[in-house]
Amino acid sequence: MIEEREHWSSSLGFVLAAAGSAIGLGAIWKFPYIAGQNGGGAFLLIYLVFVAIIGMPVMLCEITLGRRTQQNPVGAFRMLSPAKSHLANFIGFSMLFTAVALLCFHEYGWAIVMLIVGGLIIRYGWTSAGIISIVAGFVILSYYSVVGGWTLGYIIKSFQGELNYVTEAAAANCFNSFKDNMGWVIPLHIGFMLICSLIIAKGVKNGIEKWSKILMPMLFVLLVILILRGLTLPGAVKGVSFFLSPKFSDLSTEGILTAMGLAFFTLSLGMGAMVTYGSYISREQNVFMSTLSIILLDTVIATLAGLAIFPAVFAMGFKEAAGPGLVFNILPAVFNSIPGQFGWLWAGIFFILLSIAAITSGISLLEMLVAFLSDELKWKRNKAVWISFTAVTTLGLLSAVSVSSWGRIEWLHQALVKAFHIERGSFFDMMDNFSSNWLLPLSGLAVSIFVGWIWGSRKAVEEIRHGSHNFADVHLISLLAGLKDDASHNNARYHVLTLASLWGIFIRFVAPVAITIAFLHEVGWLKNS
Numbered sequence: 342m343i344e345e346r347e348h349w350s351s352s353l354g355f356v357l358a359a360a361g362s363a364i365g366l367g368a369i370w371k372f373p374y375i376a377g378q379n380g381g382g383a384f385l386l387i388y389l390v391f392v393a394i395i396g397m398p399v400m401l402c403e404i405t406l407g408r409r410t411q412q413n414p415v416g417a418f419r420m421l422s423p424a425k426s427h428l429a430n431f432i433g434f435s436m437l438f439t440a441v442a443l444l445c446f447h448e449y450g451w452a453i454v455m456l457i458v459g460g461l462i463i464r465y466g467w468t469s470a471g472i473i474s475i476v477a478g479f480v481i482l483s484y485y486s487v488v489g490g491w492t493l494g495y496i497i498k499s500f501q502g503e504l505n506y507v508t509e510a511a512a513a514n515c516f517n518s519f520k521d522n523m524g525w526v527i528p529l530h531i532g533f534m535l536i537c538s539l540i541i542a543k544g545v546k547n548g549i550e551k552w553s554k555i556l557m558p559m560l561f562v563l564l565v566i567l568i569l570r571g572l573t574l575p576g577a578v579k580g581v582s583f584f585l586s587p588k589f590s591d592l593s594t595e596g597i598l599t600a601m602g603l604a605f606f607t608l609s610l611g612m613g614a615m616v617t618y619g620s621y622i623s624r625e626q627n628v629f630m631s632t633l634s635i636i637l638l639d640t641v642i643a644t645l646a647g648l649a650i651f652p653a654v655f656a657m658g659f660k661e662a663a664g665p666g667l668v669f670n671i672l673p674a675v676f677n678s679i680p681g682q683f684g685w686l687w688a689g690i691f692f693i694l695l696s697i698a699a700i701t702s703g704i705s706l707l708e709m710l711v712a713f714l715s716d717e718l719k720w721k722r723n724k725a726v727w728i729s730f731t732a733v734t735t736l737g738l739l740s741a742v743s744v745s746s747w748g749r750i751e752w753l754h755q756a757l758v759k760a761f762h763i764e765r766g767s768f769f770d771m772m773d774n775f776s777s778n779w780l781l782p783l784s785g786l787a788v789s790i791f792v793g794w795i796w797g798s799r800k801a802v803e804e805i806r807h808g809s810h811n812f813a814d815v816h817l818i819s820l821l822a823g824l825k826d827d828a829s830h831n832n833a834r835y836h837v838l839t840l841a842s843l844w845g846i847f848i849r850f851v852a853p854v855a856i857t858i859a860f861l862h863e864v865g866w867l868k869n870s
């Protein structure tokens with residue numbers, strides 16, 4: 342028997358769950374270290390601009406797609422796709438030709454990828470965008486859960502007093518031996534997946550929504566405690582000014598494009614997570630305000646994470662541009678350098694916070710797979726959850742065992758080098774690179790083109806109007822001039838500068854162009870040197 346689709350019990354429930362998806366390792370782990378490497382305040386400013394002009398319009402696309410169709414990403418695209426799309430056919434056939442050309446150059450691995458994706462596009466048209474986003478979610482969750490496992494491990498280590506070092510070198514030692522110790526890493530990875538699966542198994546309302554309502558406020562409180570601790574240290578002001586006063590000379594073109602990719606990742610875009618969560622919203626809810634709230638929450642938390650980290654880093658005399666190790670290597674040392682005996686407590690609080698953020702994001706990725714399996718194959722939730730759990734955990738094992746070297750899975754390494762002729766990074770890095778730099782922007786691009794041009798912004802705006810009253814039609818100039826309710830002036834008729842028309846322009850032109858530029862840069866086709 343088909344289970345009836347559940348819905349969030351309230352707008353707040355949806356906003357907290359979606360903000361939980363957005364606020365994750367991206368906002369609290371990646372954002373601070375990347376900001377640290379790219380000029381602090383200047384990076385923050387550019388990031389905010391991208392969030393506003395690309396993140397917000399694309400998120401509204403995804404949520405609207407989900408609510409309109411009440412389907413997982415694959416079902417959503419299928420339901421709204423035209424029977425025939427020349428654009429999709431053109432892309433599909435171009436990929437097949439490229440595959441043939443690659444075969445001539447003996448690039449067999451890439452040729453097979455092109456063949457599969459091209460064939461998929463020709464056979465399924467725009468629905469293949471949904472399929473790609475499911476694959477991206479699956480791959481991302483597999484290695485995201487490995488890092489999620491590290492955060493759980495670091496909670497245990499903090500409270501056992503094992504993170505009691507004060508130098509960077511000792512910290513790096515500890516982290517390196519930790520991530521190579523399979524006796525820790527594998528059970529923690531499985532544990533992380535288990536927590537996410539147990540929450541998801543309870544359903545949308547009693548699982549995801551209930552836990553988001555508990556975990557998100559907790560995350561906020563923990564963050565405030567850390568900020569207060571950091572800001573009250575002598576010398577903290579330097580950290581605040583590094584993070585909040587922009588120095589544009591430190592910002593490169595690289596940095597600008599990185600800011601865009603990061604905005605996509607931290608907002609959970611391009612992976613169908615927001616389509617899935619959007620499919621549990623009822624038509625009375627205001628999707629416009631919900632999107633705005635999710636964006637605000639994510640941005641505020643990412644900024645607060647910077648404020649929790651940089652003042653302490655500066656006050657204790659550590660390097661702000663430490664890179665990915667900023668959180669696992671430097672922070673415990675920073676916390677232990679704070680005078681008093683409470684280094685373990687600050688570190689413990691920080692890693693609990695990071696775990697909460699990772700769990701609420703992990704469940705959104707897992708839910709997307711579960712929604713796909715239960716909508717498309719009509720599986721019961723429990724069956725879908727545990728089969729997804731098994732598949733993701735298994736793929737994740739390959740990332741877990743190969744973070745620092747290929748040694749344990751050399752056979753796979755050889756096979757991949759033979760097929761793709763690339764020898765960069767570990768399996769973990771390859772999965773991150775493949776999903777974040779390729780699948781994610783491509784499926785983000787597909788979403789904005791699909792909603793803007795194929796389904797059409799007109800139909801999308803009609804959907805947004807449900808529950809948003811005449812929000813979409815607020816005449817921005819009238820609003821700014823204080824003439825919003827001028828009775829002699831029927832605002833809804835004017836499409837000159839309404840929020841809806843502005844949104845249409847952004848998803849039809851601005852987002853596709855910007856995503857394409859960032860994508861070409863990310864994959865190295867736009868580098869000037």
Ligand code: PFF
Nearest residue numbers: 363365366367607609612614
């Ligand atoms: N937004 C999450 C983060 O910043 O960590 C990562 C993420 C979650 C990406 C869910 C995509 C997604 F569908």
